Amino acid sequence: MTATFPARPGWAQGGAATGANYTADASAPPWRSGSAERPLQPVNLLELEEAAARVIPAAGFDYIAGGAGDEWTLRENRAAFERRQIVQRVLTGKVVADTATEILGTPIALPTIVAPMGGQAIAHVSAEAGTARGAAAAGTLHTVSTVATLSLEDAARAADGPKWFQIYLTRDDGFNAELLQRARAAGYGAIVLTVDVPIVGNRERDRRNGFVYPPAAAPRNFLDAAGRLRPIERAFQPRLDADSIAFVRRHGGLPVVVKGIATAEDALLALDAGAAAIQVSNHGGRQLDGAPAAFTVLPEVAAAVQGRVPLILDGGIRRGADVFKALASGADVVALGRPVLYGLALGGWQGVQSVFQHLEDELRTVMQLAGAATVADIRRTRLYG
Numbered sequence: 001m002t003a004t005f006p007a008r009p010g011w012a013q014g015g016a017a018t019g020a021n022y023t024a025d026a027s028a029p030p031w032r033s034g035s036a037e038r039p040l041q042p043v044n045l046l047e048l049e050e051a052a053a054r055v056i057p058a059a060g061f062d063y064i065a066g067g068a069g070d071e072w073t074l075r076e077n078r079a080a081f082e083r084r085q086i087v088q089r090v091l092t093g094k095v096v097a098d099t100a101t102e103i104l105g106t107p108i109a110l111p112t113i114v115a116p117m118g119g120q121a122i123a124h125v126s127a128e129a130g131t132a133r134g135a136a137a138a139g140t141l142h143t144v145s146t147v148a149t150l151s152l153e154d155a156a157r158a159a160d161g162p163k164w165f166q167i168y169l170t171r172d173d174g175f176n177a178e179l180l181q182r183a184r185a186a187g188y189g190a191i192v193l194t195v196d197v198p199i200v201g202n203r204e205r206d207r208r209n210g211f212v213y214p215p216a217a218a219p220r221n222f223l224d225a226a227g228r229l230r231p232i233e234r235a236f237q238p239r240l241d242a243d244s245i246a247f248v249r250r251h252g253g254l255p256v257v258v259k260g261i262a263t264a265e266d267a268l269l270a271l272d273a274g275a276a277a278i279q280v281s282n283h284g285g286r287q288l289d290g291a292p293a294a295f296t297v298l299p300e301v302a303a304a305v306q307g308r309v310p311l312i313l314d315g316g317i318r319r320g321a322d323v324f325k326a327l328a329s330g331a332d333v334v335a336l337g338r339p340v341l342y343g344l345a346l347g348g349w350q351g352v353q354s355v356f357q358h359l360e361d362e363l364r365t366v367m368q369l370a371g372a373a374t375v376a377d378i379r380r381t382r383l384y385g
């Protein structure tokens with residue numbers, strides 16, 4: 001594995017994020033968090049978290065890494081992958097061809113895309129521009145959050161890779177419609193409607209730290225004409241149903257991915273309302289603590305959907321083996337959350353690219369040892385357990 005995460009300045013040192021300065025990264029020194037005695041060279045994505053904890057200011061790191069309540073669901077998102085096993089197949093005569101696939105008609109180099117995450121200037125001064133560029137360099141798709149640091153237009157301009165816009169509906173339908181029209185005008189290919197944040201979960205690390213987004217990470221989409229920030233959290237729409245999906249379809253005029261589905265019932269409601277894809281997710285354990293892992297509920301959702309729309313899974317993906325298990329259990333692609341921000345914090349856009357390259361390397365090794373030459377082969381593979 002040769003993935004590297006060259007060091008970059010973080011938001012604390014870098015000042016306000018504009019996205020304009022991410023190209024200056026090329027001359028960066030080696031890992032900021034390493035030292036002569038102890039050079040830092042993570043060999044897997046799990047090790048990135050500890051490294052990122054040393055470069056992201058503590059309360060910002062807690063916001064990113066943390067979950068709701070006891071963080072049981074956060075841990076369970078990982079543990080659920082550990083309970084399933086991959087079948088070793090070495091006499092199939094197959095050799096890994098490639099990891100390429102597509103999602104909603106968009107070709108991607110590997111079956112892993114970027115999950116929407118707000119406030120990316122908390123991790124790095126380049127914010128969503130760095131993530132967009134890293135994802136494009138890795139040949140994958142980037143999802144820009146409603147509460148991104150950069151405006152959706154600036155995030156869209158940062159790279160020419162494929163991109164989706166994630167929307168949180170607020171109580172203000174005029175503002176919602178405006179956001180959707182802006183997203184379409186800016187060239188986003190789909191709208192991801194997140195339905196698992198009718199209210200923000202009980203995030204105890206954030207309460208303990210008194211955490212709010214720092215001014216450098218203020219979500220630009222919420223600035224009013226006078227440049228003032230509109231209130232955000234209290235503005236979220238708690239009442240979500242089939243009409244919410246119809247609203248987003250009508251005003252966005254784009255395919256709608258419904259994100260935050262964890263049951264057959266909600267999946268069927270979303271399908272009936274015209275969802276173009278379903279993202280199985282518990283928001284990375286940040287919302288309903290005590291809910292099962294996203295991977296645990298994936299087969300239930302897959303059985304209900306019966307291939308009528310593609311399924312995306314997120315939550316706890318850290319290894320190529322996790323990607324493999326998710327695809328073998330009914331997902332078409334997976335989305336990656338926190339490791340993207342850790343790569344961004346440690347290496348700017350190149351750090352993000354390295355995260356995806358690393359995952360692709362691991363996935364190729366697993367595929368070869370499990371007798372899968374293509375993504376389609378993975379989806380036909382059975383697991384133990």
Ligand SMILES: Cc1cc2nc3c(=O)[nH]c(=O)nc-3n(C[C@H](O)[C@H](O)[C@H](O)COP(=O)(O)O)c2cc1C
Pocket residue numbers: 063064065077115116117118145146147148166194259281282283284285314315316317335336337338339
């Ligand atoms: C710091 C952070 C911010 C997030 N912001 C959003 C967001 O704005 N919109 C959204 O739909 N999901 C958001 N999520 C949830 C992710 O899209 C995704 O569901 C989750 O992080 C996946 O789990 P993982 O981090 O274990 O890969 C956020 C997650 C994190 C860690």
Ligand SMILES: CCCCC(=O)C(=O)O
Pocket residue numbers: 118147197200233283286
């Ligand atoms: C108010 C929530 C904003 C971002 C988000 O979805 C998260 O932190 O999980």
